[in-house]
Amino acid sequence: MPLRLAIGTSDFRKLRESGAYYIDKTSFIREILDAPAEVILLxxxxxxxxxxxxxxxxxxxxxxxxxxxxLAPLFAGLSIASADPEVRAHQQRYPVVHLNLKGVKASTFDDACKALGRVLAVELERHAPLVLADPRLLPTERHRYEALMASAGAPVDLWDALALLTRLLHRATRERALVLIDEYDVPLQAGFTHGYLDEVTGLMRNLLTGGLKDNPHLFRGVLTGVLRVAREGIFSGPRRPFLSIGTPWRRCSPGVAQGSPCHTARRALLAPRSARGAPGPRSLGATSGLLRTGRSSARRSSQPAGR
Structure with a gap:
């Protein structure tokens, strides 16, 4: 059966089981394991x-x-399958907290808190059979866990959700937790667009600081998004950021051909919001001073139109 192109598929297992084309990027796993930082923003x-x-x-x-x-057979024939025993010792070893914040975009701060609470509740429910069956679980911890699963409480109750979940998973499995957060910047973009950026920045800072900064129950934290941090952002502790920012996306050279993959990628980063008349990542960074894309807006604006 010939291989096919998987269009719009973002699930690794689904893609591998479907027999579609897959460009081997499993060396990324080794890079994360070898990284000196516990928390990495990409x-x-x-x-x-x-x-x-x-x-x-x-x-x-x-x-x-x-x-x-x-799921080990999914990696058969890929580069990670021939990795050193030290790397393979990590396979299928850690409890994982996986959050995708793409749906946490709302017109009000209250609705954003509710959306974030539902995302957390889904992950809490996924781990509930393991966590709630632990005989060492304290009554107060059970109460907090069940309240978060029910999405009941004020925004302040979300602050320690990541810290609570990683602690209980570490206790139940005796392994520190891997935290994966996709599209971490969507709530911030929505907050900027609808006028509650300060409130949502405080919420995200407290949530991520509690779960990722100096957390003894954390194995690794990996976050992805379009925007990167600048100055005082959601990853700043009292003195300095507590994470490593991965190699930023490099700007295309001025002579790149229109329609090339690099040109298309840059347009995908900059065009969608401005095309709809809404503020894009460039205006968010320039206005708030909190966030920016991989390069400064001043340098990007110096590029000729259409490049």
């Missing part, structure tokens, strides 16, 4: 495979519970 343009890479990380590193399918 800013990339849209349609650059960010969601697929996080799905691949999860498939390789997430521990399997009794009755779960063995």
């Amino acid at each position: 800013p990339r343009p849209r349609r650059f495979g960010k969601t697929m890479n996080l799905s691949m990380l999860r498939a390789y590193l997430e521990r399997r519970e009794p009755g779960d399918d063995d």
Whole structure:
């Protein structure tokens, strides 16, 4: 049966089981394991495979519970299958917290909190059989966990959700947790567009700081999005950011041909919001001073139109 192109597929398991074309990017797993930083932000343009890479990380590193399918065959024939034993020792070992914030975009801060609470509740429910069956679970922890699953409470109750979940998973499995957060910047873009940027920035800062900064229950944290941090952002602790920003997406050279893959990628990063008349990543960074894309807006604006 000939291989086919998988259009719009972002799930690693689904793509591999369908027999579609797959460009081997499993060396990314080794890079994450070898990285000196525990928390890594990978800013990339849209349609650059960010969601697929996080799905691949999860498939390789997430521990399997009794009755779960063995996902090791998905990596047969890929470069990671011939990795050193030190790398393969990490396979299917860690509890994984996987959040996709693409749906956390609302016109009000209250609605954004509710949307974020639902995303967290889905992940809490997924881990509930393991966490709630732990005989060491305290009554207060059970109450907090069940309240978060029910999405009940004020925005302040979301602040320690990641910290609570990673702690309980570490205790139940005796392995530190891997935290994957896709499209971390969507709530911030919505907050900027609808006028509640300060409130949502505070919420995201407290949520991520609690779960990712100096967390003894964290194995690795990997975040993806279009925007990267500048100055005082959601990843800033009292003195300095607590994460490593991966190699930023490099701007195309001035002579790049229109319609080339690099040209298309840059247009995908900059065009969608401005085409709709809404503020894009460039105006968000220039206005708020909190976020920016991989290059400064001043340097980007110096490029000729259409390049």
